[in-house]
Amino acid sequence: MNRKLKMGMVGGGRDAFIGGVHRMAAQMDGQIELVCGAFSSTPQKSKLSGKDLHLPADRVYGTYREMIRKEGKLPEGDRMDFICIVTPNNMHYPIAMAALDGGFHVACDKPMTLNLDEAQNLERKIEATGQLFCLTHNYTGYPMVKEGRDLIARGKLGAIRRVVVEYPQGWLVERLEATGQKQASWRTDARFAGASCCIGDIGSHCHNLAEYMTGSRITEVCADLNIFVKGRTLDDDGSVLIRFENGARGMLWASQVAVGEENALNIRIYGDKGTLEWHQQEPNSLIVRWPNKPAEVRRTSTPGLSKVAAAAARLPAGHTEGYLESFANIYSNFAQAMARRIEGKPMDESKFDYPKVRDGVRGMFFIDTVVKSAAGEEKWLEVPE
Numbered sequence: 001m002n003r004k005l006k007m008g009m010v011g012g013g014r015d016a017f018i019g020g021v022h023r024m025a026a027q028m029d030g031q032i033e034l035v036c037g038a039f040s041s042t043p044q045k046s047k048l049s050g051k052d053l054h055l056p057a058d059r060v061y062g063t064y065r066e067m068i069r070k071e072g073k074l075p076e077g078d079r080m081d082f083i084c085i086v087t088p089n090n091m092h093y094p095i096a097m098a099a100l101d102g103g104f105h106v107a108c109d110k111p112m113t114l115n116l117d118e119a120q121n122l123e124r125k126i127e128a129t130g131q132l133f134c135l136t137h138n139y140t141g142y143p144m145v146k147e148g149r150d151l152i153a154r155g156k157l158g159a160i161r162r163v164v165v166e167y168p169q170g171w172l173v174e175r176l177e178a179t180g181q182k183q184a185s186w187r188t189d190a191r192f193a194g195a196s197c198c199i200g201d202i203g204s205h206c207h208n209l210a211e212y213m214t215g216s217r218i219t220e221v222c223a224d225l226n227i228f229v230k231g232r233t234l235d236d237d238g239s240v241l242i243r244f245e246n247g248a249r250g251m252l253w254a255s256q257v258a259v260g261e262e263n264a265l266n267i268r269i270y271g272d273k274g275t276l277e278w279h280q281q282e283p284n285s286l287i288v289r290w291p292n293k294p295a296e297v298r299r300t301s302t303p304g305l306s307k308v309a310a311a312a313a314r315l316p317a318g319h320t321e322g323y324l325e326s327f328a329n330i331y332s333n334f335a336q337a338m339a340r341r342i343e344g345k346p347m348d349e350s351k352f353d354y355p356k357v358r359d360g361v362r363g364m365f366f367i368d369t370v371v372k373s374a375a376g377e378e379k380w381l382e383v384p385e
Contacts, residue, residue: 119360140326
C-alpha cells in the first residue's frame with residue numbers, strides 16, 4: 001500500500017494502561033497510524049483523551065457507535081480501516097459486532113468476549129462479513145516463542161509428553177477493588193470480566209501460549225479455582241491439569257495473589273528427544289536441553305535461529321526486546337493481511353501469524369470448561385471444539 005493503515009480506538013483513554021501499549025505497538029513499524037477514537041464511556045473524558053493525543057476534535061467521538069457511523073461516511077483512505085478494542089471484557093462483543101456491521105476490520109484485546117455464546121456469535125459474524133479479526137494474545141509475538149514453536153514443529157524435541165505453563169502475579173494480594181482501583185475493580189466483577197478473574201485474565205494467556213507453541217489443542221481439563229482474598233467473588237488463583245489432543249499431559253496454573261511475583265509467565269515443554277524452557281521476564285533467551293549433550297541457550301538475533309524467529313526480531317543481539325515489541329509483531333502481521341485485503345490481492349489469512357477468531361473461541365471454551373470443572377463434581381471435562 002502507498003499509505004498507512006488507519007486505526008480507530010475504543011477505550012484506552014486517560015488512566016487506562018493497555019490503550020497506550022496498543023498505540024505504541026501498533027505504530028512501531030510505521031504501518032499503522034491512530035486517526036480517531038472513542039476513548040471512554042464518558043464523552044467528556046473521551047474528548048480530553050483525544051486532546052492528549054493531539055487528534056483533531058472532529059475525529060474524537062463520544063461513543064463507539066458515533067465513531068463507526070461517522071467514520072463510515074468518510075471516503076476510503078481517509079476513514080479508519082480497523083477498530084482496536086481495549087475496553088473491559090463486557091464491551092468487546094457489542095463493539096466488535098458494530099464494527100463488523102460497519103464494514104471495519106477488528107483488533108481486540110483478550111479474552112475475546114464476556115462469555116462463550118458471544119464468542120460463537122462473533123465467529124459467525126466474521127465468517128458472514130469476511131472482515132479480518134485479530135486477538136492480541138501478544139506473548140506469541142516474542143521471537144524466542146516462535147523459535148520454540150519452530151523447533152517443535154520440525155520434530156526436534158520429538159513427541160511432546162508434558163507441558164507446564166504458569167503465570168503468577170501478586171498485585172491482587174489485597175482487595176484493591178474495594179479502594180476503587182480501576183484495573184482491579186472491573187477484573188474482579190463478573191459483570192465486566194465474565195465468569196473468571198484470574199483464569200480469564202492471565203490463565204487465558206497460558207492456554208493460548210501452550211497451544212501456539214505445541215501446535216496441539218487442549219482437549220480435557222481438571223480444575224481447581226480459589227478465592228483467597230476475603231470478600232472477592234471471582235477466582236484469584238487456579239490450577240488446571242490438562243490433556244492435549246496429541247497425547248501430552250500437563251499442568252497450567254495462574255495466580256494473582258502470589259506475593260512478590262510480577263508477570264512471571266513461564267513455559268516448559270518436554271519431548272522424548274529434548275526440552276525447552278522460556279520465561280517472559282527473560283524473553284531474549286530460550287533454553288533447550290538434550291539427553292546426551294550440553295544444554296543450549298538460544299538468544300534473540302543470534303546466528304542460526306529459524307527464519308520466523310529472526311523475522312520477529314528488530315534489534316542486534318544483546319538489546320532487550322520485550323512486551324511492546326511482542327505486541328508490535330502481532331500488529332505488523334495483522335497489518336500485512338489487512339493491506340492485501342484492502343488492495344484486493346489474493347490472500348490466505350491462515351498464512352499470517354497472528355491470533356484469530358478461532359483462537360478466541362477456543363480461549364472462551366477453555367475458560368468456560370475450567371469454571372465448570374472447578375464448580376462440578378465431575379472433574380475431568382472435555383473442552384469442546
